[in-house]
Amino acid sequence: MSVTPLDSKVALKIRGLQKTYGKSFEALKGIDLEVARGDFFALLGPNGAGKSTTIGVICSLVKKTAGTVEIFGHDVDRNFSVAKQFIGVVPQEFNFNMFEKVEDIVVNQAGYYGLPKKLAQERAEKYLRKLGLWDKRDTQAKGLSGGMKRRLMIARALTHEPQLLILDEPTAGVDIELRRSMWEFLQEINEAGTTIILTTHYLEEAEHLCRNIAIINKGEIAENTSIKDLLKQLNRETFILDSRTVLAQCPSVESYNLHQVDDTTLEVSVEKGQSLNTLFAKLSELGVDIVSMRNKVNRLEELFVSLIEKVEREGADAAPTKPATTVKRA
Amino acid sequence: MSPQQQFIAFKTLVRKEIRRFTRIWVQTLIPPVITMALYFVIFGSLIGRRIGEMGGLDYMSFVVPGLIMMAVINNSYSNVVSSFYSAKFTKSIEELQVSPTPNYIIMLGYVCGGCLRGLLVGLIVTLISMLFTDLQVHNLFVTASVVFLTAFLFSLAGMINAIFANSFDDISIIPTFVLTPMTYLGGVFYSIDLLPEFWQGVSQLNPILYMVNAFRYGLLGVSDVNIGVAFAGIIGFLLVLLAYCLFLLEHGKKLRN
Numbered sequence: 060m061s062v063t064p065l066d067s068k069v070a071l072k073i074r075g076l077q078k079t080y081g082k083s084f085e086a087l088k089g090i091d092l093e094v095a096r097g098d099f100f101a102l103l104g105p106n107g108a109g110k111s112t113t114i115g116v117i118c119s120l121v122k123k124t125a126g127t128v129e130i131f132g133h134d135v136d137r138n139f140s141v142a143k144q145f146i147g148v149v150p151q152e153f154n155f156n157m158f159e160k161v162e163d164i165v166v167n168q169a170g171y172y173g174l175p176k177k178l179a180q181e182r183a184e185k186y187l188r189k190l191g192l193w194d195k196r197d198t199q200a201k202g203l204s205g206g207m208k209r210r211l212m213i214a215r216a217l218t219h220e221p222q223l224l225i226l227d228e229p230t231a232g233v234d235i236e237l238r239r240s241m242w243e244f245l246q247e248i249n250e251a252g253t254t255i256i257l258t259t260h261y262l263e264e265a266e267h268l269c270r271n272i273a274i275i276n277k278g279e280i281a282e283n284t285s286i287k288d289l290l291k292q293l294n295r296e297t298f299i300l301d302s303r304t305v306l307a308q309c310p311s312v313e314s315y316n317l318h319q320v321d322d323t324t325l326e327v328s329v330e331k332g333q334s335l336n337t338l339f340a341k342l343s344e345l346g347v348d349i350v351s352m353r354n355k356v357n358r359l360e361e362l363f364v365s366l367i368e369k370v371e372r373e374g375a376d377a378a379p380t381k382p383a384t385t386v387k388r389a
Numbered sequence: 390m391s392p393q394q395q396f397i398a399f400k401t402l403v404r405k406e407i408r409r410f411t412r413i414w415v416q417t418l419i420p421p422v423i424t425m426a427l428y429f430v431i432f433g434s435l436i437g438r439r440i441g442e443m444g445g446l447d448y449m450s451f452v453v454p455g456l457i458m459m460a461v462i463n464n465s466y467s468n469v470v471s472s473f474y475s476a477k478f479t480k481s482i483e484e485l486q487v488s489p490t491p492n493y494i495i496m497l498g499y500v501c502g503g504c505l506r507g508l509l510v511g512l513i514v515t516l517i518s519m520l521f522t523d524l525q526v527h528n529l530f531v532t533a534s535v536v537f538l539t540a541f542l543f544s545l546a547g548m549i550n551a552i553f554a555n556s557f558d559d560i561s562i563i564p565t566f567v568l569t570p571m572t573y574l575g576g577v578f579y580s581i582d583l584l585p586e587f588w589q590g591v592s593q594l595n596p597i598l599y600m601v602n603a604f605r606y607g608l609l610g611v612s613d614v615n616i617g618v619a620f621a622g623i624i625g626f627l628l629v630l631l632a633y634c635l636f637l638l639e640h641g642k643k644l645r646n
């Protein structure tokens with residue numbers, strides 16, 4: 060495109076963003092967010108936290124109540140035509156006409172960005188091939204599988220080669236193999252210079268792909284830092300312990316939070332720095348013989364719990380915040 | 390967006406609209422043709438012969454222009470109302486909303502699609518009518534401009550209906566309860582001279598009366614209304630709808646939360 064980014068360092072700048080649905084439901088309570096050019100950024104949060112609302116505002120699908128949004132220095136209100144050229148968006152829900160052909164969907168989208176037909180067709184072919192949909196180009200969209208539909212939306216978002224690609228839960232409902240290949244694809248375009256923002260429910264995904272992260276909870280940014288620093292904050296780990304024999308009751312060991320899952324399985328939550336040796340010694344004394352042990356894969360939940368505890372400790376949020384029990388597990 | 394880019398976006402939209410109504414031609418092109426052919430046979434040939442003259446013409450000649458207009462009105466309207474409402478319903482309207490395509494291009498794209506379907510059906514109906522009567526054109530300019538303005542106007546009306554609609558019921562309410570009665574009472578089948586004076590006055594508030602009569606004038610050279618007034622009325626009404634439609638797209642709460 061002929062337009063140039065004004066501010067080449069900041070891809071997205073959000074200030075004081077508020078969104079009230081209806082009369083009084085505050086979905087966003089004044090969000091500040093900044094994403095650097097070239098970054099791979101994760102927006103994490105439980106269901107209903109406000110992720111899609113934030114994305115909706117960025118790409119003008121949702122009318123904001125207050126605040127400003129700038130894309131590479133271009134205000135989305137005052138300079139919407141330029142700002143929109145920079146953004147490609149992959150929404151959470153399918154939003155194409157199921158009766159249109161795959162290729163037409165992508166070519167038309169390019170047309171809406173003003174790309175001449177020939178170029179639009181070249182781009183459609185390029186990205187449909189990359190996403191493994193070229194064979195399906197003449198199929199009506201309703202004839203695609205769920206994973207294919209998601210890839211179609213990615214191809215559609217890329218036709219005008221945006222500098223900022225925003226994906227709202229791109230890997231929801233996508234199998235592991237396909238998820239890996241999507242990850243590779245996204246890393247490839249990020250390395251080629253595209254700034255990427257994605258929302259996800261999987262910490263593993265954010266950890267694997269992203270450099271920086273913002274955690275949003277109930278319409279507020281609870282944390283905004285690098286993934287590395289965030290993982291350091293994870294001050295608690297949960298282990299699953301398998302006992303050789305059936306446990307009549309849950310053994311109790313002082314200062315360890317043990318919890319029986321079933322006849323032969325225990326779960327223990329261990330603070331960072333707490334010794335595991337002591338725990339095993341005490342369990343031995345009680346006649347419990349542990350034969351195997353593994354990490355419980357719910358680090359995202361732990362992360363939310365620890366974040367929320369932190370917020371409560373600091374007294375920043377007086378209202379009791381329930382841990383994100385709705386968060387899906389990877 | 391540069392003017393060239395806007396024009397590309399416009400062409401893309403129009404192409405998409407044409408593809409839509411030709412893809413589902415059994416729903417979009419065939420039914421009006423069948424209905425109109427039936428009108429020609431029943432009102433024109435069978436009953437028409439007994440009616441004799443209407444407005445100084447044999448009934449078949451009188452009714453043909455009205456029926457062509459009725460086809461144009463219905464098809465322009467229903468093309469845009471269903472296409473735009475479906476785009477809202479499937480959320481594919483978001484493809485346009487995230488793009489830099491300005492609202493007036495979105496409006497013109499859909500409206501142009503509606504006009505094309507209206508005019509295409511109008512043309513087919515005209516061809517069929519030629520099996521029943523000798524068609525002449527008294528004034529080509531009036532004929533062409535009236536039919537085009539009418540298609541434009543009802544495409545816009547269809548778009549406004551679609552913007553407000555929240556369900557598929559909402560897109561059939563207006564056609565059933567407003568559009569059809571207005572068309573039937575708009576001088577398609579009779580000359581308003583037949584009506585008592587009071588109802589003549591009421592009829593003159595019906596915009597469709599002016600369109601049908603202006604079109605009939607274009608073809609046959611006769612009209613119940615003054616042609617200048619008809620044009621002024623159609624254009625005025627069209628501009629009001631145009632402004633209102635743009636306003637809704639720009640500021641309406643119905644399209645963006």
Ligand SMILES: Nc1ncnc2c1ncn2[C@@H]1O[C@H](COP(=O)(O)OP(=O)(O)OP(=O)(O)O)[C@@H](O)[C@H]1O
Binds near residue numbers: 104107151646
């Ligand atoms: N159109 C709407 N009208 C009213 N309330 C809405 C609307 N859209 C979203 N909300 C509310 O705003 C809040 C934030 O929703 P949002 O879709 O942004 O959450 P999210 O973080 O994307 O959640 P998820 O992970 O489930 O996709 C929710 O409480 C939701 O109920």
Ligand SMILES: [Mg+2]
Binds near residue numbers: 110111112151227
């Ligand atoms: Mg969401």
